[in-house]
Amino acid sequence: MVCAARGAGGDSASCPGIIDIVESCVSAGADLLEVNLQQHYDKPEIMEFVLNAIQEVTERKLCLSSNNLATLEAGLKTCKRPPVINYASLNTPLLQEVLPLASKYGASVILLISDPAVPRDARQMLAKAAVLVGVANEAGIPNERIILDPGIYHITGEPGQRHMADIIELLQTIPGVFEPSVGTTVWLANSSAGAPARLRPVIESALLMLMAGLGVSSVFLDVLRNENRRSVRLLKIIHNEVIYADGDLSL
Secondary structure: OEEEOOOOOOOHHHHHHHHHHHHHHHHOOOOEEEEEOOOOOOOHHHHHHHHHHHHOOOOOEEEEEOOOHHHHHHHHHHOOOOOEEEEEOOOOOOHHHHHHHHHHHOOEEEEEOOOOOOOOOHHHHHHHHHHHHHHHHHOOOOHHHEEEEOOOOOOOOHHHHHHHHHHHHHHHHHHHOOOOOOEEEEEHHHHOOOOOOOOHHHHHHHHHHHHHHOOOOEEEEOOOOHHHHHHHHHHHHHOOOOOOOHHHHOO
């Protein structure tokens, strides 16, 4: 699943801009749209307004990012179909309140295994994943609605490279650990933070292919970036989901 990691927010005057972004992301192949109000617009009324505007033009599934519990619940009430909540972790103060909301509204939830600022090794991450899945299950969220995020750290430094090796090991292990299976996701842009702008698309495109080979079930990326869109199209061609065309691979 291709998730468009694009923030949205603002007042009524920004509605045309929101719609333009949504339509562009959908046309580019996004299966899910992230609505991130955390930076400047984390208020219930704005979440409701933005979601209503988005749902006027698309039926794509949505992902809600908010640090405000009231804003999150307003979003859950407004969504026409159960969304994905991004995110909950053992270090999140609102963990015990977010999971009951996800259960109440039938939402899926992303569980962040490793804080990118404090990378863990594969063994530690697997143990933490098991605890998070257990807590989510106890809150009434089945494995089918759980998405594990290992927490990618930028690979422009040695800690990030070491952590990436552990993430690869973790992702290879997860399918054999959880029954029923859980989903997995990564945020591509985190991997290239700190790299020159001209190199970020190169890093992210390579990582996208690696993650696909590891069987990751979803990836958050900027679907409007040509390089990402080309890589996604190529993956769909390889999996015989679309018909090959030279133009689809041209920047």
